[in-house]
Amino acid sequence: xxxxxxxxxxxxxxxxxxxxxxxxxxxxxxxxxxxxxxxxxxxxxxxxxxxxxxxxxxxxxxxxxxxxxxxxxxxxxxxxxxxxxxxxxxxxxxxxxxxxxxxxxxxxxxxxxxxxxxxxxxxxxxxxxxxxxxxxxxxxxxxxxxxxxxxxxxxxxxxxxxxxxxxxxxxxxxxxxxxxxxxxxxxxxxxxxxxxxxxxxxxxxxxxxxxxxxxxxxxxxx
Amino acid sequence: xxxxxxxxxxxxxxxxxxxxxxxxxxxxxxxxxxxxxxxxxxxxxxxxxxxxxxxxxxxxxxxxxxxxxxxxxxxxxxxxxxxxxxxxxxxxxxxxxxxxxxxxxxxxxxxxxxxxxxxxxxxxxxxxxxxxxxxxxxxxxxxxxxxxxxxxxxxxxxxxxxxxxxxxxxxxxxxxxxxxxxxxxxxxxxxxxxxxxxxxxxxxxxxxxxxxxxxxxxxxxxxxxxxxxxxxxxxxxxxxxxxxxxxxxxxxxxxxxxx
Numbered sequence: 444x445x446x447x448x449x450x451x452x453x454x455x456x457x458x459x460x461x462x463x464x465x466x467x468x469x470x471x472x473x474x475x476x477x478x479x480x481x482x483x484x485x486x487x488x489x490x491x492x493x494x495x496x497x498x499x500x501x502x503x504x505x506x507x508x509x510x511x512x513x514x515x516x517x518x519x520x521x522x523x524x525x526x527x528x529x530x531x532x533x534x535x536x537x538x539x540x541x542x543x544x545x546x547x548x549x550x551x552x553x554x555x556x557x558x559x560x561x562x563x564x565x566x567x568x569x570x571x572x573x574x575x576x577x578x579x580x581x582x583x584x585x586x587x588x589x590x591x592x593x594x595x596x597x598x599x600x601x602x603x604x605x606x607x608x609x610x611x612x613x614x615x616x617x618x619x620x621x622x623x624x625x626x627x628x629x630x631x632x633x634x635x636x637x638x639x640x641x642x643x644x645x646x647x648x649x650x651x652x653x654x655x656x657x658x659x660x661x662x663x664x665x
Numbered sequence: 666x667x668x669x670x671x672x673x674x675x676x677x678x679x680x681x682x683x684x685x686x687x688x689x690x691x692x693x694x695x696x697x698x699x700x701x702x703x704x705x706x707x708x709x710x711x712x713x714x715x716x717x718x719x720x721x722x723x724x725x726x727x728x729x730x731x732x733x734x735x736x737x738x739x740x741x742x743x744x745x746x747x748x749x750x751x752x753x754x755x756x757x758x759x760x761x762x763x764x765x766x767x768x769x770x771x772x773x774x775x776x777x778x779x780x781x782x783x784x785x786x787x788x789x790x791x792x793x794x795x796x797x798x799x800x801x802x803x804x805x806x807x808x809x810x811x812x813x814x815x816x817x818x819x820x821x822x823x824x825x826x827x828x829x830x831x832x833x834x835x836x837x838x839x840x841x842x843x844x845x846x847x848x849x850x851x852x853x854x855x856x857x858x859x860x861x862x863x864x865x866x867x868x869x870x871x872x873x874x875x876x877x878x879x880x881x882x883x884x885x886x887x888x889x890x891x892x893x894x895x896x897x898x899x900x901x902x903x904x905x906x907x908x909x910x911x912x913x914x915x916x917x918x919x920x921x922x923x924x
Contacts, residue, residue, distance in 0.1 A: 468736050485750065542717065566732055567769035567828075570785035571835060572759025574752065663772045664817035 448638065456620035463537060463606040463616055468599055470542035475549025475636050480579055482554055492659050493550070501547035502514075505608050506542050511642075512536040513612040522601040530615070539608035545602050556587030592658035599654070600647045617642060681744030683708045683839050684729055689738035691724060691894075698724050699735065700905040706839075706872065707924045711865045713881040713902070714730045714874045717890035717917060722874045723766075724893070729872065743838055759787050762832030766844040768824040770816035770831070777803065777812040778884065782833045786834065795834070802830040806860050820884045822853030826860055839870040846877055882906060890914050 481493030500508070513536055516522040524539065526532030560583050570579040590593075616650035621639045628635055667695040686705040686803040691699035693773060698721045699809055706712055714722040731747045731754055740747050742761060748754045770779050780799035784790040803809040806826040810820070816824055832840060842861065847856045858880050865871055865884040875881065880904050881888055884902075890898035891912045898905060906922075909915045 493889075561769075562763060563767050563769035564771060567763070567765060567771070567831075568730065569755075570758055570761070570763040571831070572732060572755045572757075572787040574755050574782070577786060581782070582771055589773065664815060665772050 444633065445638070447624075447631055447634075449618060451624060451640070453617075453620065453638065456615060456617045459534075459614065459616040460603070460606050460642075461646065463534070463541065463609055463614070464494060464599075464603045465539045467535055467541035467545060467602055467606070470538065471545035471549050471598075471602065474542055475546035476553060476584065478546055478550035479557065480584075481552040482550065482642075483557055483579070485575060496546045497550055499553075500543055503544075504546050505540070505605055506611055509537060509540040509608050511613055512540040520558055526606075529613075531593060533609075533612050533614050536609040537606075537612060537614045541602065541605065545598065545605070548598045548601070549595065552591045553584075553587055555594070556591035557583055559590045560586045576660070586663050589658075589663050592661060596658070597655040603647050603650075604643060674695070680708065681717070681741070682706055683710075683743055684821050684872065685744075686725075686729075687738075687739050687741075688838065689725075689728065689735050689740060691721075691728060691733065691735045698894050702738070706870060706897060708870055709868045711871045711873065712889060712919060713885040714872065715876075715878075715881065715905075715917070717895075720891040721892045721894040722889075723843050726841050726872055726874045727852060729839075729841055730758050730763060732763075733810045737848045738797075750857040753784065753807065755787070759783070759835055760838045760917045762837035764825070764828050764832055764840065764842045766847050767896055768816070768821070768828045768848070770824055772816055772826055775781070775813050775815055776808070776827045779816070779827060783831065783835045784805065790819040797857070799830070799834055802833050806830045806871060807856070810885050820853060821849045822856045822886070825849065825853075825857045829857075829860055829864075833864075842873040842875065843918045844876070846875065876921070890917070892917070 478497060481489040482497070484490055484493075499665050513533065516539075517532060517536055523532045524535040526535050530621065564582055564586065565578050568582040604617055609616050610619035610622065613619070617639055621635060624635045625632055667702065682705040684704070686702050686704050687697055689702040690697070702725060714725065716722045717722040724733050728735050729742065731740075731750075734847065742757060744758065744773075757813065770776070772780065774782065779800050780802060781792065781795040784798065785792055800809055800812065803812055806829055808823050808826055808830075811819055811823060811827070814838070818828070819827065830846075845861065846857050849857065854877065858877060860870070861880065862874065862884045872879070873885070885902045888898070888900060888902050889896050890911075890913075897911050898909065898914050900910075906918065909918055
């Protein structure tokens with residue numbers, strides 16, 4: 444019944460999806476944490492930038508951001524992110540777009556996590572002579588992260604599925620292959636859908652279960 | 666404000682007082698919480714700050730290391746005026762130990778990590794040296810066997826003693842106690858007070874905001890009585906408890922000493 448699959452590299456396409464997800468997740472986590480730091484910083488300019496960035500970027504449709512990466516950054520400004528072929532350039536541009544977008548959700552999750560850390564924790568750290576950056580890095584963020592593993596899991600799962608948008612600039616991930624197969628295998632269209640739906644569930648379900656356990660284990664006891 | 670006796674303690678003219686507050690005012694919105702406070706705490710003096718709740722005693726204590734910035738007036742610690750928020754202030758705070766009502770031990774770190782964090786990250790002491798010192802301090806406050814547990818696994822009294830060890834690990838010049846026993850179950854108050862008394866006996870300069878009259882009588886050199894943001898009485902514990910000068914102090918003592 445699934446004979447048609449032998450003619451396509453479904454695993455290869457999902458491997459691209461996994462790579463997009465992993466690189467974007469790492470980038471979003473880093474940039475999102477920096478943004479969250481800015482949003483709680485005592486420096487007004489940083490706070491203003493963080494707030495403006497988050498409120499602008501998270502309200503732009505992801506498709507628009509990804510297309511802007513290709514049309515704006517690459518084709519107009521010639522930013523190729525050191526990619527030597529159009530394939531690697533588009534792959535990297537897509538990751539940049541996902542990082543810019545997903546980091547806003549990471550930032551906001553983390554900020555709500557920061558609010559769960561009692562003020563006294565930061566006060567005690569300041570009273571020891573730690574500076575703002577040290578207090579954030581050593582005391583507040585470690586506790587904030589542990590309390591938002593759940594929400595961050597949702598962000599990660601959303602990111603996994605959002606990577607399908609990369610097909611709009613020709614990145615050969617799972618959904619691009621799906622479009623191709625829908626055209627070529629129109630007689631088994633249901634099976635094609637099922638294959639890809641299953642593929643995404645296989646990617647995201649274990650991640651959710653695993654991080655659910657991690658969240659329970661890492662929770663800070665007060 | 667009226668000041669009675671200046672209290673005991675070895676105030677010498679050559680060295681600056683450990684803490685000096687001059688014409689300090691602080692507002693929370695419209696509420697005037699500190700009214701023109703002038704105090705000097707000489708080295709080695711143990712000052713207990715008493716007063717009804719809302720009298721500004723905690724705010725005064727927190728103002729000394731600028732956890733609460735004041736609106737006007739100056740505060741000096743060891744002759745240095747409190748700098749604005751930044752590196753210099755962090756350096757000054759490192760020399761001022763603080764113990765909080767809610768302990769505020771770092772919840773994600775073990776007890777010994779709580780104690781070593783400051784010395785390692787602020788004083789740049791090596792991890793092994795910091796650990797040795799930390800274990801000595803934990804031994805001294807009687808919870809060395811709890812060193813690898815997390816704060817939530819300890820009783821309130823043990824947590825507060827760990828918090829005292831954490832502050833002492835920085836080798837502070839002065840220790841501030843902001844109602845250190847107010848969040849404790851009654852049977853745990855004594856163990857914390859004993860730790861504080863031994864610290865006082867060793868000559869540490871201490872400012873203690875508390876409701877523990879026994880501690881004030883036993884360990885304090887000087888009592889400041891605050892009401893409505895003002896220092897109303899400034900005397901020795903003996904004088905304050907046996908012969909309060911103001912009606913407000915008499916009223917306060919009447920309320921707490923009768924039960």
